[in-house]
Amino acid sequence: MQLYEVTEQDKELIEAALKVLERNFDDGVYRHTVGSAIRCKSGNTYTGVNCDGIHGSCAEFISIGAAITAGEREFDTVVAVHDKALNGLIPPCGNCRQMLLDYCPDVKVILNDTNNNIVKVGIRDLLPLAYARVKC
Template identity: 30%
Template sequence: MSMTDRELVDLAFAMLERSYAPYSGFSVGAALLCADGAVFTGCNVENAAYGSTICAERTALVKAVSEGRRDGFVKLAVAGRSADYCWPCGACRQMLWEFAPGLTVLVARGDRDFISLPLSELLPHGFGPKTLEP
């Protein structure tokens, strides 16, 4: 069974309940879809040492990599409760580019409306493994 964009966005919204955001109060959920239908979810986890905070998008990606996935990522949904779309930060864009420069990103806002765009639009001229080739 194929997953719709709406279903993937709904999974990202479901992760908002697991978010740990006592400092910013800004909960984020993410759901990363693989070509074979597997989905890895994540939420943001803040820390009193702010630099140690990890975003929902990176949580989902790191979960996938820690389970042996290194490729096959096709879509990522990112959801928040804000009036604006929940855009991935620069660090998340870079981490996603490392494994999936062709990724489609679905960004949602609090009213559950979402838009779809390629990661290459969010990170033009991304720096990745191919950049290091001689």
């Protein structure tokens, strides 16, 4: 697994995700509010929180959707956060890993490693032998 340097920009991305989480946290109804931030190659950052419902939508889906809606198509780094998680970081779930691979196969993900250190890795390392869409 290749590790990438966690930069000041990455720390700012974590802060942006924590701020959107703080503004929108709802421990009473949903009990699991997650924040996310994605930085695009343009330098723009988009944030989101998960939406619960019958199917729900993870925070990463919301932040990527906001970026795509704004016309972004090239992504650099993404992070998901929860206020009670170690270092504030949570890894993307399996659905998010597949979506990230589909929409931005070269994106880097900030998370905790097995020693609880903040690291940045490529999405491909988080989803080995992944399903790839068949091009028709």
